[in-house]
Amino acid sequence: MNCVELQQSLLEVEDGGSAEQRAHLKSCTECSTLLAELELITSSARELCAAADPSPRVWNSIEIALRQEGLIRPQRPNRSLIPSSGSRWSVARWLVPAAALLLLSVGLYIRQHSQPVQVASNVVRPANPEVVSDAAVAGLNDDDLLQEVSDQGPALRAQYADNLKSANEFIQDAKNEVAANPNDEDARRSLAEAYQQKAMLFELAIDRSLQ
């Protein structure tokens, strides 16, 4: 069996594979590494699905990993108005994963709260007392975003600060609404829309930073 044949029959390796497959994996570092990586992805995905509610530690770990990889950087002093292309992309490096994390958190949050619940219609439940900030949910730091845009002037910072505050209020209200009316599909859509508004704010900040 060669590498192509092995990779075409990867699905069958799940239960240990045939003797032929095992022999090839023993002799081929490339295929055995590929298989190990696929298994890691599969097991990680299972863990992700099984997680009822990722703790803030999970998001902190992601943030730490991103920082170690250089994807999230501490605030840089004295950036010029027209940064070099290298520094421009370094800005995007943390904003892009931050926006991605935000969207990921949307999916996880809505998934957690989208299971239909048997309740009588027209019964208003009290708002969810558990208030989780986005920083805790997505590893985001709104201050970092504002620091980036503030380099382009206090007026712009104020503009983004206002919109960020509004977007966060939108998200919180939408979360409360989902908690109060868990069977309301429109409420869940509103929550997704609220997160998308915040994600858009990050996108626009990226655009500003790249100019």
Next chain:
Amino acid sequence: MSGRMVRVAAIEVVAIGAMTVATLTAQSRKEYHYNVGPKAVVSVNNPYGAISVKPSSGNTVNIIAVLRSDKVEVDNGQNGNHIEIQSHLLAGADVDSGRVDYEITVPADASVALHSSTGPLHAEKLHGDVTLEGAGATVDVRDISDAHVHVKTLNGPVTLTNVQDGHVEVDSLSGDVTLDRVTGPLVQVVSTSGRINYNGDFGSSGEYRLTSHSGDIEATVPENTSVDVSARSVRGEVHDDVPLQPKTHSWFPTEGGRAFIGTMGRASASSTVVLRSFSGKIQLRKRTANAK
């Protein structure tokens, strides 16, 4: 007038003249022309300045760029049927000196993607997809048919006029959004704090969803409109002055003044309209005879 005043006035005139000459000297106009096939794609990224797109008569993309200074360049290129234009800011460029104003004509079936932080952005009489993005840009889209129209702004106001059979998605954080005679299978507007105004008949079988957090939502419809409509504001007021046949089921409490749900006109041929706000006021009103 004293001699001193005359001298001062003369110096001012000379100074203003010199500044004008310097500005005119620095400002430059460039033109680019490309031949394209059907369904071309034209994307323009212009950090500061206006972009206006209108249909051309032939299979050409014609670009007129007015550069405010020599601190900005226009990078342009063609890759097959894709035309890409980029305003390239040089060192020291700012919102004034980095400004470029574009007037572009494209074949009517071309798709355009326009991006400018300051705008304004304008597109008209096209039937290809239109994507417009700009933080503070005023966005004006009109006379578009059978196309996707996607708009994103931070606080720039958005106006869509006469968009037919569109797949319309507008997102604005705090800009006001006005839709006048906009119909299609999907029309979706989300604004956190901006107002949303819809004026039209909601088409015949589309899904319309207007959502705000704190901005007011107002829909004005002609008397013969057929829609299934649900409206709810969690903390704001909800008003309607159209006759609605009530629905029996809803997921949310339809307490007076906060929500309504029902059918207007013929239920069999109606669009679905969802108006949703958290603290904004929602109004559904009938267009008066002498109104536009």
